[in-house]
Amino acid sequence: MRRFLLTVGYCGTSLRGVQKQLDEGVNGKACSVHGLLEKALVHLRPANPPELYISSRTDAGVHALCNTLHVDLERLPSQPPYEPEYITIGVNRYFQKTKADIRVHRTVHVPPTFHARFNATGRTYLYRLAVIRPEADLSQCQSLSFDALIPIGELHRCYLVKSPFDVEKVKEACEILQGSHDFATFAGKTGSGVDTKRTINQITVTEGRPLLDPAFEPLYSNLQFWDITVNSRSFLxxxxxxxxxxxxxxxxxxxxxxxxxxMLSIPSRDSWPSKAITAPPAGLYLVNVHYPLEAFCFPYPDFSAVDSWEEDKKL
Known part of the structure; x- marks a missing residue:
């Protein structure tokens, strides 16, 4: 039996998040990332039922440029062991046939001690904001709806925000949030006894860009994009x-x-200001999961996993 690390990307719009749901596929209900990957691996006909361990859970509607998981796969005695490339091609072929919005970017053979979640040293997220410029033409908008201003290429890919938007204040707030704090006020529902202290290694706001060339879409002239990037070992x-x-x-x-x-000095859900709302999932992207290179080292001279991961980081 071999253990493999898979790096995957997905568009979360039509997915039910990462965590497997008990009613998946019933009455046409959408599937989770976990459920789709499990079905795809079963399609490779391993000798063992594949048990997946995914590094980072994302909610329904959240996207991933790079999420990771590990799985142990064994072939029948009459067949040679699985090779990483075979898994990548086979799983993606299944996703193509089923029209699933998920792809495996790379598969790496890793040591039996490797764990996709517990060996991770950090995670980086990106949140894309599309701010309506003060001078934007709002004549095509009715009532308080601004959906008419969303370029179709940005639909379910960003958070449309009204002006005014003082980016200097946002940058100042990022400096305050950076570091170690009790983020209980910033957490959704958590179980009793959960430690809500986390360390944000870095949080920045920088000028963003549209997904498509504005030359093809005049609606982009109404919008200013900003990228909020945040890195931490783990998040609530x-x-x-x-x-x-x-x-x-x-x-x-x-x-x-x-x-x-x-919110920071009195960490409690009661400290959440009534005029703030949780940002929608559509603008959120899991960008990368970070690992130390020693996690890929086999107890014997086999450096293929380290070399493959180094190449993957360059992409």
């Missing part, structure tokens, strides 16, 4: 989306820095 449930919601509320002057300091 919905912590990133709630953090972005607070940053947007600050940028729009719906809440103050006093509100932000209260």
């Amino acid at each position: 449930y919905r912590q990133v989306r709630k953090t972005v919601g607070v940053l947007v509320a600050l940028g729009q002057e719906r809440i103050s820095f006093d509100d932000l300091h209260r």
